[in-house]
Amino acid sequence: MHESQDRPAAGAVRGYRRDEPGTHPALDDEGYKSTRLRHPKQPLVYLPHTVTEVSGPQLGLERVTGELDHDLTRQHEGEPLGERIVVSGRVLDGDGRPIPDTLIEIWQANAAGRYLHKGDQHPAPLDPNFSGAGRCVTDAEGRYEFITIKPGAYPWGNHHNAWRPQHIHFSLLGQAFAQRLVTQMYFPGDPLFAYDPVYNSVRDPAGRARVVSRFDIERTRPDWALAYDFDIVLRGRESTPIEEER
Amino acid sequence: MSERLAVTPSQTVGPFFAIGLPWPEGPNAAAEDEPGALVVAGVLTDGEGHGIPDAVIETWQPDADGAFAERPGFRGFARVATRDDGSWAIRTVKPGRLAGPGGPDSAPAAPHIDVSVFCRGLLHRCVTRIYFADEEAANREDAVLASVPVDRRDTLLATPTDDGYRFDIHLQGHGETVFFDV
Numbered sequence: 001m002h003e004s005q006d007r008p009a010a011g012a013v014r015g016y017r018r019d020e021p022g023t024h025p026a027l028d029d030e031g032y033k034s035t036r037l038r039h040p041k042q043p044l045v046y047l048p049h050t051v052t053e054v055s056g057p058q059l060g061l062e063r064v065t066g067e068l069d070h071d072l073t074r075q076h077e078g079e080p081l082g083e084r085i086v087v088s089g090r091v092l093d094g095d096g097r098p099i100p101d102t103l104i105e106i107w108q109a110n111a112a113g114r115y116l117h118k119g120d121q122h123p124a125p126l127d128p129n130f131s132g133a134g135r136c137v138t139d140a141e142g143r144y145e146f147i148t149i150k151p152g153a154y155p156w157g158n159h160h161n162a163w164r165p166q167h168i169h170f171s172l173l174g175q176a177f178a179q180r181l182v183t184q185m186y187f188p189g190d191p192l193f194a195y196d197p198v199y200n201s202v203r204d205p206a207g208r209a210r211v212v213s214r215f216d217i218e219r220t221r222p223d224w225a226l227a228y229d230f231d232i233v234l235r236g237r238e239s240t241p242i243e244e245e246r
Numbered sequence: 247m248s249e250r251l252a253v254t255p256s257q258t259v260g261p262f263f264a265i266g267l268p269w270p271e272g273p274n275a276a277a278e279d280e281p282g283a284l285v286v287a288g289v290l291t292d293g294e295g296h297g298i299p300d301a302v303i304e305t306w307q308p309d310a311d312g313a314f315a316e317r318p319g320f321r322g323f324a325r326v327a328t329r330d331d332g333s334w335a336i337r338t339v340k341p342g343r344l345a346g347p348g349g350p351d352s353a354p355a356a357p358h359i360d361v362s363v364f365c366r367g368l369l370h371r372c373v374t375r376i377y378f379a380d381e382e383a384a385n386r387e388d389a390v391l392a393s394v395p396v397d398r399r400d401t402l403l404a405t406p407t408d409d410g411y412r413f414d415i416h417l418q419g420h421g422e423t424v425f426f427d428v
Contacts, residue, residue: 012349024256025369034367037293040425047426048347055314057323107266115262133266184257202255233251
């Protein structure tokens with residue numbers, strides 16, 4: 001799309017690689033009704049990566065305030081209802097390098113498919129022992145781990161008989177503004193995949209596979225919890241500016 | 247070079263991000279007693295001009311001296327959920343000038359704040375920039391502003407108010423804001 005501009009000028013800031021076309025969903029998605037009035041109709045303007053885009057907030061220590069921020073099953077007096085799970089993985093860049101010390105924030109419905117949110121009208125019970133929000137910071141190898149409850153599927157108003165597949169929302173700041181990503185993690189083999197416009201907004205089947213976690217027998221905790229593995233890949237860096245290659 | 251990995255696709259924040267993303271100090275890129283602290287406020291609207299109530303706005307910028315380092319009183323990052331009428335506000339300072347995209351030999355960039363918009367109905371964030379209408383001289387030299395069609399440039403200009411600046415964001419429709427391919 002902007003191939004002629006992909007190469008940074010000599011002396012310019014070293015930016016991040018542009019995503020391959022089709023990596024992300026189109027902003028106007030026919031199946032997902034809410035995009036209709038909420039996508040720009042004018043073409044996007046190419047933004048070179050300046051120091052503003054290659055720097056970024058590093059909020060880890062500030063936002064992760066408690067030892068239990070990553071354990072959504074221990075944030076209340078009692079245990080939440082539902083199937084306890086371990087969700088872990090690594091945050092990497094497009095060159096396979098781990099991204100350490102980066103904040104991951106998650107939010108999700110409870111086991112009955114209900115969010116602790118005033119706007120959620122699904123008539124399923126709230127769980128007094130489950131808030132559905134967690135945070136952690138990746139370690140030196142880019143690894144993270146959450147303990148939580150498998151979220152329930154729930155109906156939504158997009159179309160007749162619309163149900164969201166079970167999913168956990170993930171937010172990553174990365175190391176720079178250009179790497180910022182919000183995504184959703186799904187569970188393998190969900191029968192609702194075929195009917196969900198949000199999941200299918202990623203047109204490339206290989207892309208859809210990247211938002212589905214993998215059942216991980218190695219990390220299951222015997223007599224306690226099943227485990228799912230979910231690696232997240234953020235953009236890698238641009239090639240070195242010409243000036244530095246001499 | 248190690249193996250190339252494909253990037254994880256973006257997905258919507260959905261309508262219920264508020265249980266995971268906002269926090270009380272989130273809208274403060276700068277503390278109230280930071281010299282030069284001001285409010286940047288606006289409304290986020292959809293293609294019919296209605297305020298978008300289920301959105302989150304994030305901003306990222308250097309401090310008044312053009313430095314990105316976090317320090318007491320200044321974080322540079324703000325995150326705020328829109329209210330029922332689509333309005334939002336952050337506390338920050340006007341950022342200093344930075345090197346331009348062509349490196350140290352090019353014209354410096356005008357003061358600007360990077361903005362991400364997330365909401366139900368957006369499958370991938372929309373990125374825009376806040377520039378300042380009262381920085382005419384700096385704005386004239388700015389390479390990014392110069393790359394924006396002349397008749398749409400004013401959608402990137404925040405206008406002075408009693409306590410700071412106003413910057414409305416129109417995702418679509420009349421006066422659609424310029425969004426960037428970042």
